[in-house]
Amino acid sequence: MAQKRMFTMKIVDSDAFLDMPLSAQCLYFHLNMRADDDGFIGNPKRIMRTVGCHEDDLKILILKRFVLTFEDGVIVIKHWRMHNCISQNRYHETQYIDEKSKLLLKDNNAYSLTEGKPLDDRRRNNEPAAITVEEDKDELTMSGGRNCYPTDFEAFWSEYPRKADKGQAYKKYQARLKAGFSPEELLSAARNYRDECEINRTEQKFIKHAKTFLGDATPFVDYIRKGNEGPAGRAEGTGEADFNRYL
Template sequence: MLAAKRMFSLAVADTDLFLEMPSSTQALYFHLGLRADDDGFVSSPKKIAKICGCGEDDLKILASKHFILPFESGVVVITHWLLNNNRIKSDRYKQTLYIAEKSMLEVENGVYMFTGSRMYPERNQNGDITEPQIRLDKSREEKNRVNNNGRKTSRFTPPTVEEVQEYCSERGNAVDAQSFVDFYISKDWYIGKNKMKDWKAAVRTWEKNQRQKNKKSKDDEGLEGWLNA
């Protein structure tokens, strides 16, 4: 049985980042927190969103702002669960059923993050936490692992908006980094039926599609002008 009392910290909920989200998204955050297990995991976030009159867009916003971390299994975890001081006494604590998902996480300053990343909450002049920024450990991102066949493969790590923006600036394209990241978060970083392996290649594909779309738009404008001449 889950503990009946859950806590929320003003260090999280009283920030511009949180308060600027739609009211439905804020409400969903609290509903997810109330229904989380003792480790902060929520087994049916989409169902809860529907019951509460919220939508999947609210879940996407919470994920893109790093208030929840989504897993391929459909489970999510409340990122600031421990920062919200939800530490259950040992005689009442019940370990999460999602051991595999929990093994993919580490904790820094009371904040859950995926192993291999570093999340440093930025603070404003009042000392309140604003938007958490993920700083990837480059040595881990580039580190190769060996599969059962003895061949080296790279472990994919989702990029931050800042990393995508930096790469787009290097290439001089007009790809919107935030839209790119939000889109693939909603797809759980899948391209079709396959898990993404190289996000930079995906950016180049967006860049190519954007050029083709712009060219078609100009061609259509030229044709319209010719017909009206």
């Protein structure tokens, strides 16, 4: 079992989450900590009893769509891939393959049983995929002509506040990985920079391009831990209406 998990403030700082009883919030954090690398939990009731929560707490998480359920009692954290970005060399696929095959992935990286694209974790499982790298372009291209990037970079890109020059950003991202930074650290930096821009209401034209943010002359490392410092504050737009985008 992994010893470290991450959480995005987009979810745990939303009104939908904070309006739940503290016991339900507590159960959610414990379920996340004990989930496998795909967000699946096979013994939710045992965890519930271990931490002293009640069955109603689990029912609330299901009703609020923070977890998805399967007929055999297995559950999965709906926003798992928004919370966590696990590098390929540390990823271990879930044992609940049948349940995973039923999941779809929405554009915001949330799991769904009804809408989204089929999961494709062949790259994470070191299986061959129909992907080639064209050196004259700053991006990965699938054989069908569709741009494709690793899951960890897509998670970073989804959090970064300005979407421009994705191919160049990916090159800089790879350089930072080779320099020893982890996907989790780069994801944290993107989130914290996004939060700062939201709080300061920075105009889009003044937000750094990702290729610049990750460049050698930019102290992006200052943002890796920045979210844990300073006075606590909630950025605008984390209310119920905004949160519904992730459900």
